[in-house]
Amino acid sequence: AQSVAQPEDQVNVAEGNPLTVKCTYSVSGNPYLFWYVQYPNRGLQFLLKYITGDNLVKGSYGFEAEFNKSQTSFHLKKPSALVSDSALYFCAVRDRDQAGTALIFGKGTTLSVSS
């Protein structure tokens, strides 16, 4: 069965500092991995995805994520946090090798960036 774990309910960081939001996954085959961000009273917005190839994926708003197959992780990173990055972040996984499998989301991590 597929699953996603976001071990931190909340991450606090000061503006200008680097940020990391952690995600680990479990699939029986190879994964497609996604990060989404959700602002209050808004739907989810796509940030980036890993399909294949380069393990470092660059996405919107200066975010990037590193796929680590041996650690089954896909942590979201940004070199310098902005107050406007404060939001709820979701990691999601789909098994590439099993047709018809759904996208499974983690429970989310609230990022709070202080000025």
Place this chain on the structure above:
Amino acid sequence: EAGVAQSPRYKIIEKRQSVAFWCNPISGHATLYWYQQILGQGPKLLIQFQNNGVVDDSQLPKDRFSAERLKGVDSTLKIQPAKLEDSAVYLCASSRLDRHSEQFFGPGTRLTVL
């Protein structure tokens, strides 16, 4: 490019009443999804359509929930009768056919069942 549209944005009903949500996906997106997002949790897939056929409805409580996608475009999700535990945000998303395509989400409908 217009995004995924949903209506209504908010709905308050009493238990045992019925409610319907509407979704208009991004033009040209063959795949449409309905998710339920309970407070403090990630979205959970209720049903997935490809064009106007159902791909996955394994987590849809079929005794009370129903969904349709007529003509492979707009979709409606209905709950009848509603229970207290149905209080959640209902998100609609659409994507291209490729399994690695990202999903684009609408703003959601916040349902409160009293």
